[in-house]
Amino acid sequence: MYTDLKRTWAEIDLSALEHNYKTLKKRVQTRFLGVVKADAYGHGAVEVSRRLQELGVDYLAVSSLDEARELRYNGIYCPILILGHTPANQVPMLIANNITQAVSSEQAARDYEQQAARLGATLKVHIKLDTGMSRLGFVCADDAFDETVAAVRRVCAMPHLDAEGVFTHFAVSDEEDEASREYTELQLRRFRKAIVAVESGGHRFRLRHCSNTGAVARWRSAWMDMVRPGLLLYGYGPYAKELGLKPVMRLKSVVGAVKHYAAGTTVSYGRLYEAERDVRIGVIPIGYADGLFRVLSNRYSVVTKDGPAPIRGRICMDMCMIDLTDLPGVGVGDEVELFGERADIDAMAEMASTIPYELTCAVSRRVLRVYLQDGEIVGRKLKMN
Ligand SMILES: *Cc1c(COP(=O)(O)O)cnc(C)c1O
Numbered sequence: 001m002y003t004d005l006k007r008t009w010a011e012i013d014l015s016a017l018e019h020n021y022k023t024l025k026k027r028v029q030t031r032f033l034g035v036v037k038a039d040a041y042g043h044g045a046v047e048v049s050r051r052l053q054e055l056g057v058d059y060l061a062v063s064s065l066d067e068a069r070e071l072r073y074n075g076i077y078c079p080i081l082i083l084g085h086t087p088a089n090q091v092p093m094l095i096a097n098n099i100t101q102a103v104s105s106e107q108a109a110r111d112y113e114q115q116a117a118r119l120g121a122t123l124k125v126h127i128k129l130d131t132g133m134s135r136l137g138f139v140c141a142d143d144a145f146d147e148t149v150a151a152v153r154r155v156c157a158m159p160h161l162d163a164e165g166v167f168t169h170f171a172v173s174d175e176e177d178e179a180s181r182e183y184t185e186l187q188l189r190r191f192r193k194a195i196v197a198v199e200s201g202g203h204r205f206r207l208r209h210c211s212n213t214g215a216v217a218r219w220r221s222a223w224m225d226m227v228r229p230g231l232l233l234y235g236y237g238p239y240a241k242e243l244g245l246k247p248v249m250r251l252k253s254v255v256g257a258v259k260h261y262a263a264g265t266t267v268s269y270g271r272l273y274e275a276e277r278d279v280r281i282g283v284i285p286i287g288y289a290d291g292l293f294r295v296l297s298n299r300y301s302v303v304t305k306d307g308p309a310p311i312r313g314r315i316c317m318d319m320c321m322i323d324l325t326d327l328p329g330v331g332v333g334d335e336v337e338l339f340g341e342r343a344d345i346d347a348m349a350e351m352a353s354t355i356p357y358e359l360t361c362a363v364s365r366r367v368l369r370v371y372l373q374d375g376e377i378v379g380r381k382l383k384m385n
């Protein structure tokens with residue numbers, strides 16, 4: 001659906017994405033997988049993938065077959081890895097679309113092998129090792145190690161599976177404390193040890209990868225054949241700041257109405273806020289149904305052209321109120337930024353007791369995405385049709 005409605009929108013700065021990609025690529029000097037699951041963390045998987053593909057990204061990763069198909073249907077031809085579960089009866093779809101599947105257990109491998117054999121075709125897979133995340137993968141803790149190595153060797157020998165890669169995922173690579181660093185080291189040791197043990201049986205993995213955002217920023221020894229960041233690419237979190245990366249998304253809205261109230265007036269549901277003086281209140285058309293977390297009610301400040309304006313009272317489903325009493329120059333039609341360049345998403349996440357990942361993923365489908373390159377609009381997308 002085409003719309004140029006300026007109610008509430010998210011600017012996706014493809015120049016910033018390009019800057020982040022190039023900066024990271026220069027840093028790691030290895031192959032690069034861009035994580036574009038969950039609609040590229042809310043930024044738009046097709047648009048982000050298209051740009052990464054133009055920039056020469058080696059691999060993309062998504063969490064499901066539907067996400068992978070969306071990319072293929074929109075002309076993304078570079079290798080795609082599905083990190084999550086895909087039922088074995090979808091193997092024809094995986095093969096037809098040249099999609100790589102993560103394999104997390106011998107049983108799953110057997111099921112994939114059987115389906116691929118029926119087609120007389122080969123399914124490309126990456127073996128997922130569980131080195132301490134305790135989520136998907138072959139468990140690599142000491143007591144399971146030998147059995148895992150034997151099982152992975154059997155999987156690698158399956159004639160209709162091409163075990164191109166092997167990977168693992170860190171639980172605390174983005175934490176700075178000593179215990180976390182030791183844990184990441186332990187995971188890395190287990191990963192290396194398992195690879196050596198499997199490969200001594202004759203198989204060679206072409207792509208060994210484990211570096212999510214924290215490891216790309218902090219663990220040079222974990223970069224191996226390919227890195228696999230998500231958040232860093234989008235320019236959020238403390239490491240992005242350290243590395244000079246730029247936030248890709250800016251969530252914006254406008255002042256839709258301005259009201260004047262006498263001291264003592266209460267604002268919004270629950271009467272959480274009571275004006276302590278005569279106030280000038282702006283109503284902005286963004287609420288929790290757009291992705292503005294309700295927990296930020298009466299706490300967060302949006303940024304206007306003249307400075308910050310505190311949210312007053314409860315955030316509603318479709319709108320919220322801001323205090324413009326000390327910002328007389330801000331009126332109807334003026335832009336406000338929820339996060340982006342002048343309002344820091346990391347501060348917003350902390351105030352909402354969450355992480356920036358959840359905030360960008362939460363920007364909902366009725367929020368228009370406006371794609372920018374060098375400050376010019378190059379595309380727009382509304383996820384409604
Ligand atoms: C989401 C995900 C990533 C990317 O994590 P970031 O913290 O965003 O860098 C990497 N690998 C796997 C397996 C993931 O699920």
